[in-house]
Structure formats: structure tokens, C-alpha cells
Amino acid sequence: MEFRKDLFANERDDDLNEVGRPTQRQDAQGHVTGRSRFFDDYALPGMLHMKFARSPHHHARVRSLDTREAAQMPGVVRILTSEDVPKKVHTLLILLDLGPDDEPPLAFDKVRYRGEPVAAVIAESESAAAAAAAKVRVDYEPLPAVFDVEEALAPGAPLVNEYHGRNWYDYNGYDFRKIRFGDVERGFREADHVVEERYQMSPIEHAPTETGGCIAAPDTAGRYVCYTNTQALFFSLETAARILDLPSNRLHFVGGTVGGGFGGKVDSVHEPLALLGAMLTQRPVRSAYSRAEEMQVSSPRGAERFYVKDGVMDDGRIVARYARIYFDAGAYSRLSPYGAVKAAAHMPGPYYIPNVWVDARCVYTNRTPSSAMRGFGVTGADFALEVQMDKLARLVGMDPMEFRIFNAYRDGDMKAHRRVTKNAALIECVQAAARIADWPLSERFQAMSSTRDGGGERGVIPPAPAPGPGPGKGASGRRVPPAGAEAAATTARPPAPADAPTVASPARSPLAGRGRMSSLLGTRRR
Amino acid sequence: MTVGLQTFETLRDASAVVGRDPSARFLGGGTLLVRALNEEAADFSTLLRCTDRVLVEIRASGSRVRIGAGVTMARILASRELAFLHPAARAVGGPAVRAQATVGGNLFAPPPYGDLAAALLALDARVSVQSGYSPRDMPLDEFLRTRDTMVRSIVSGVEVARPRGERSFRFLKVSKVRPKGVSLLTIAARLEDSAGRLSGVRVAYANMGPAPVRAAAVERALEGRRLEPLVVEAAAAAAANGCSPPTDAIASAWYRREVLPVHLSRLLLGVA
């Protein structure tokens, strides 16, 4: 490993005690001896097992649900249906005040994806629970299903989730999360080249070696304990408390040892129902995905579709970007409305683009609900825009690394979401990567720096055009801004990085610019 | 589901039970049947096993080798007599699976498994089967065509002729994961030379149909010719004739057909 402490030396005190030095993990000894306790290592005496009756349909009305035969199966102790769940419809992001409630822990009137649970069978053994779950009789009326984000937005598409009333998430009265910066139309008019491309991501399953699950058990004084492999202990605790309509101090969650998560263990699907089972049977209840369930039912990363239209000058400056994002949430929100916001925020990339227009839609389809997964929203956006960067570089005949250096954010630049860039380092990273890869950079680009030539004209919020139809011309937006006069040309040409040196940035404290960490999702939010 | 396990000392006794009890299955290494049990997908309620020595013997006589059905991939890899089968045996799972998976079990393995069976097929293997009290031999390709009914018998072993010459037997398992993944498709070929021309050519695939199959059209395109580019081209053009490959999580049937000629050409040209 190489530390380039020569870079940005004046921006920090060189008093790091941990960075650059190996430090043993506190759980390493437990891991190599097999003594680390994963949730499933807390097998309790008298423990029961929970397995689900799941929908074989992608979309169907539930006419009736009959658990009588299942209840007669050997070893069955209790069967849970929606009737037993105190809060019948919930949504995870309600903890961030993002509603509406849109997902039943156990489905009742409708199923909206294949594998959705309709009943939970609690039995003396896992195989007895599975055998009885197969005997739950459900009378389904299959409904037309939709699996494509753009088809879901088209008129006449089947309505996936009634709690939203239409197949998209409502962001404060808009069917998309938007970014508006500068005047993209004008940017395209003035650009030497305009390129539009389509990028499609696939859902990706986290496939942790330890499948998701938990063991819930009655504790003393009316409390319940839950051993779980959730990645978000207090998030899951609060979610369970709300679904069970219990004060959270009645629940004691034990966790922290997670056999691979990658975002796949934040949905809190096991804890509320295992706890409910423990409450109703007064015995420990274990709920865990089989490998097949982990692959089919647990939420993957949502597939995103990106349309990216860029205007670029012959000299390599990107002058306008118009991006449309369709984020496939599957049948329920889970964390996808947040992922779509991240995708929108990420679309300009780490590049200075003076005119940006982004519409990000979070769309409901009859696919498995998607949720968090390793930078969800961001990873797909990076894929789209970095492939786009290579195409643009080729178009204007520039080296792809030099093209990135040339367009990179510099300190003082105004980002499209109206934050001033601080602690930019992309230029130096690309320069270092080029050196390690023996990739020749011309002197002009080797001399560039994140701390010079940013700000100034690039540091201000450009005047917005008068309201107009926007670059999409209402293509698929439901509520585009009202039509109006084209904006007058009020901004100067997009400023290039000046060659003249600018005033040095003031020295910063070591904490300056440190990103705000979201303890909830473990992801850095901008 | 609860399952009983019965152990027999002789093949005859075990096969009598498996022949008359449709809920009984004969247990090899367990990589398929115990998995089915775990996944609540078992169509049997009794498992049979047998301690007969004949199941675990490897016997060489002259140019022919007999391999007991209970011989594991690990034992094939430990046997010098069976060096020609080492690439195929090594292609099966990791070391733990190889310590369990048996020759007999591989003959029943559905796609995407059955790599060793493809190798045995290209070696013109004969299968010894015990049905009730009567043992019989049959060609492996006949066995594979009717293998769904063969679960009512017990495979006791296979017999193959050693290929002549170092490069005359070739094996290729194509996978998307390195060093080891599930087979996309598997090709085995016996390419023996007689006075400069190919003779007795056998080419077999796994994962290009519901069971390992011989590629008759490819064999015809190669038989009596020299292994030269034009001949390889003709063989590649016929590569997917008669194949009905599966669509699964690894690849679509279309993809398998598209890439088969490429991999077959590489195998034949010795660049795989």
C-alpha cells in the first residue's frame, strides 16, 4: 500500500494513529476459533421453527385463505396470518418519516410479487413447518403483472401497489426526484456534440453465506429477546416495535455478528414475525431463509435504467447533462425511494457540469422488492456515467484519463445539487492511478490540481432559465413544469478551468469536509 | 420428511429392495440425495446403501479398467491407473465434494452436473447394472438414454478402455467462475490416431441436454480425417446438432448453442 502524504499536506495534521497501520479486528479471534456467536448459534431449549406459505403468483388477488388443513399437520403449534399482526401494513422508511405504509408483513387482500408470504407456520421442526406451510390453501385470482419500469409507467399498466395509487413513488408532489441546475437546453444548443445513451442494470442478490434470520424468545418481565443478524440493529428493533405495536423497551435485540450482509440484512422481515410467534406461543421461535428463499425472496439491488444525454465541446468540456433514471423498486418501497434519490444526486458524477437536469423515478413493478445493496443507486449511476465518459472522450478524441482530469470537480466548484466542492481529490487519484498503471499523461494534465482553478465562475449557482418544458419535452414525466417562453441567454459560456493560478485554499482542520455518516444505513450520504 | 437408512452386505439384497420398493433409492455419496432431503424435495422415504467390496474396487486388466460405482472422485485422483480421468474427476466440486461424490452417482446427476459421466461416455464405457438378482452390462449411452428407469436398479461399476496416447483423450469443462464453478457445458473427446487419421472418434457433452450425450454428427465429421483446421471447422458447424441444452441460472439454451462450437474448436485444436 502506498500513502501519498505529499498530497494535500497542508489540509491535515499528520497525526494519524490508525490509518496506514494494520490493526487487528476485535472479532478475529472469535472468528478463527469458531466462537463468534452468529444468531443461529443461540439455539434455545424448546425452540420452534417458522416457515412461510408463499405466493406462487407475481400478482394476484387473495380471495380466501384457509389454514385448517395446515393446522392439523404433525408438529404445528400455531399459524400466523395478517389477522395476527397488530400493524397490518408498514414501510421501513417511516423511521425517516418517509411514508406511506405500503407493505403487509403477511399479505391479505393481494399478493404483489412471487414468493410474498401469506401465512407463517410455527412448528416443532423446520421440516414440519415447511410441510404444513405447503398445506395452507389460498384461493388466488391471478392479475396481470408488470415487470418493466417503463411499461409500469405507461397508461393502462396494472396498478401494482394500491397504497401509492400509481406505479411511482411520490416525491413531494412530483413523480420524480429532480435536480435542476443551469440551463440544459441552452447547453445542448451550444454544445459541439450531443450524445444520448441507455444503460440497464440487473438486480443483484447479495447471497450472504449466512442466510438472513433470527431467533426470538420470551424473556422476563414481559420482555422479548431477539438474536438477529440484522445489519441495522436499532432500525430493526424500532421496525419490530412499530409492527407489533409495542414500546421498544419491551424488546431486547442482540446482534452485531453478521455472516455477510452487503445491504441484504436491513429489511427486518424476520424479526417482527418471529417475535410475534414468540409472543403468541410463549416459546422461542426461529425464522431463517433457506438458500433458495435467500435467492428468490430476499430483496436484491434494484435494477436501474438510465438515459444519459450529454453535451460536450470539442475541447473536452462537458457543458450539459440530462439524465432520466428509472429505479425498479419491485412491489414495495423498502429502501428504494432513498436509493433513487442517491442515484439522482450521483448523476453529475465527480465532474463539473454547468447545466444539469435529472429526473429520477422510483417505480413499482411485480418483481421482488429491491432494497439496499452496496451503494445502491450510486453503483449503477457510476456504471452508466463512467461508460458515458469513455464514449465522450472517444468522441472528442481525448485520452479517457485526461478527459476525466479535465472535467473533474475542483475545490470551490458548485455542484449541481448546490453544495460547494470541498476536499476534491479526483485529479490526484487519476494522476496516481495513471502513474501506477504506466499510463502516459501529458504534462498539461499532470500539472492540474484539485486545489487550483476551481470556484470563481464555476463556484456560483447559474441563473435558471424561465420555466420551460425541459429537455424531456414531457416524454414520460407526469408533471413536467408548465410550458413557457424559452429562457433568455443570461449566463456566460460555461467557464473552463482557468490557466491562471487562483488564491490558495485556506488551510482546513482535519475534520473539514468529513462526510456525514448515516448510522442507519451505513452509507455515506452527500 | 423422515427418512430411513438401510444397510446391506450384498448388492443382490440391496437391489431386490430397490427393485420392488418405489420409495427406496440407492445412496451413493449423498451429494444429490441428501441435498434433496435437505430441500424437502425428496421423492423417496428409504435410502439404501451397501458395503459390498465390489463397489469400491478399482481393477485394471490389460488395457481395460473396471471402476466400482462407489469409488469417489478423490480416489480416482489418487489412482495412477486412472490418470486419464484425473481432469474430469478434478472438475467435480471442491475437495470435500470429491471425497463424497461417486462414479455411480455421477451417472445419475442431472444438469448442470455429470462431468465425469461425459468423460466416461467418450471412452465408450460399459455399465454394470444389478437389477433384482440379475447382473447385466450395457453401453453407457444406452444407460443414459434410459436412466430415469435405472433408479430401480443399482449400478455396480463401469468399465473403460484406457485411451491410447497422452493427447488422445481431452476434457474441457467450461465455467464462468474461476478456479471452479458450475459447468456451462462440458466436452470430452477421444481422438485416437491410426496411421495419421482419426479412428474410433468419440465426442460427448454434459449440459447440452437432459443427460450427457454423444455428438454423433461431430464424430462423423472427424472420423477418418486428420485434425486440421478445415476438418475442425466442419466439426464445429455440426457441434450442436441434435442438442437440446437447458436454460438455467448459469446460461440460456441459446447461449450454450452459440458458444459450444467455439469451445469444441478450441478443444480439438488443442488450445483449450
Add this chain to the structure above:
Amino acid sequence: MSHVTLDFRLNGTGRTELIAGGETLLSLLRHRLDTTSIKQGCRQGTCGSCTVIVDGEPRLACITLAATCDGCTIETAESLPGPGGLHPLQQAFMDHFAAQCGFCTTGMLMAAKALLAANPSPTREDVVDAISGNICRCTGYQPIIEAVLAAAGAGPSGAGQPGGSRPGVV
């Protein structure tokens, strides 16, 4: 349901258990004998998290019927530490940061132990093959390979230099 008596040695101790014919070794050891170092990852023989050593060979406990282990010697990760502390493989896994989430770790250790017993001086290729049936979804394969090679280099006694080798920071 038929039950049989099973005699075997588990981590050096002789045991006799009454088992059902269809009971897996995973279920017996993990759920009934509290040998929880054996992890249940897939129950289909593909992830390697339940790797144990039976009569010197690596085996997957999830697809092994316990009844087939009558008279066998079974080792799990619980048996690894010696009187002097951690086994050299365990120490090497710590020194080389070869454990991340920890779920595959014990299976990896047993696969590596079986390798070193059969082949005390493995090449990198040998190590890769030895763990090719064990999945690490945190994708920490390089440090695991380095750790196994380092443990092999520490010699058969395993005395080596505990904690002495430089961590493989990459």
C-alpha cells in the same frame, strides 16, 4: 422411523449417539452436540461453510448422513487450538486478516487443515484448489490464500512465529 446407534470420535472424544437414518452430520453435530463452529450456509453442498474432517478427508457435514460415519474420526474447528494456544492456521488467519465476517472461516480452516495434512508444502495453486469448494462472499480469498501459505511455511509443528509474520496488507 429407524434409529441407529452411532459410535464415532469427535475432536478426540469417543461418543455414542442414537440417530435417525436420515439425520445429517450437520444436524447431529451442530444442533445436538453444540459443535457450532460448523456453519449452515446452503444445505446443498455448495458453500463449504460446514466443512469438517472425517477420517482425514474434508467433508461437507450438510450432505453427509451421520449414519455413514459409524466408527469414524471427526474433527471440527473446535479441535484446532492446542495447549499452547491457537493452531498455526488460526494464527496465520489472524495475522493475514483472512477473516472478515467470519462465517466461512471455520470451513476454510478445516479445508486448509486437510490440505496441509496431505500436502505440507502446497503451492499457491494447491491452496486455491483446496478452498475451491468454500465460498467467501466478502471475497477475501487473497488473504486466505496468503494465510494458508504462511501457515504451511511455519512448519509441520506449527510453532512458527506466532504473530511474527507481517500482516499482508494489500
